[in-house]
Amino acid sequence: MNIGNYITSGILQDYCLGVLTIEEEKKVENMCHDFPAVANELQLLQKTLEKYTANNSIFRRNELRMKVWEAVKKLWEANP
Incomplete structure (x- = not known):
């Protein structure tokens, strides 16, 4: 195997996203056990995904908060 x-x-990306079957997950885990290069790449992908979600979740949370407050303000103005 190459x-x-x-x-x-x-x-490995699919593994990080949790979209594999249980059998496929076990195969990835076995590959990580047998091949350090695979384990290193998986760890790098997981760290990258964690950083991405951490950086973007704050932005999305603030964006969502502003949209909610705008909607509340519009409702309050329409029905004081």
């Missing part, structure tokens, strides 16, 4: 092809296949 480890480079496995790493670039997208299976």
Whole structure:
């Protein structure tokens, strides 16, 4: 098996997103156990995803908060 092809296949990204079947997840975990390069790439992907969600969740939360307050203000003005 070509480890480079496995790493670039997208299976590790799917694992991080939780969209694999249980059997596929076990295969990824076995590959990580058997091939340190796969484990390193998975760890890098997980850290990158964590950073992305941390950075973007704050923005989205503030954006959502502003939209909610705008909607409340409009309702309050329409029905004082």
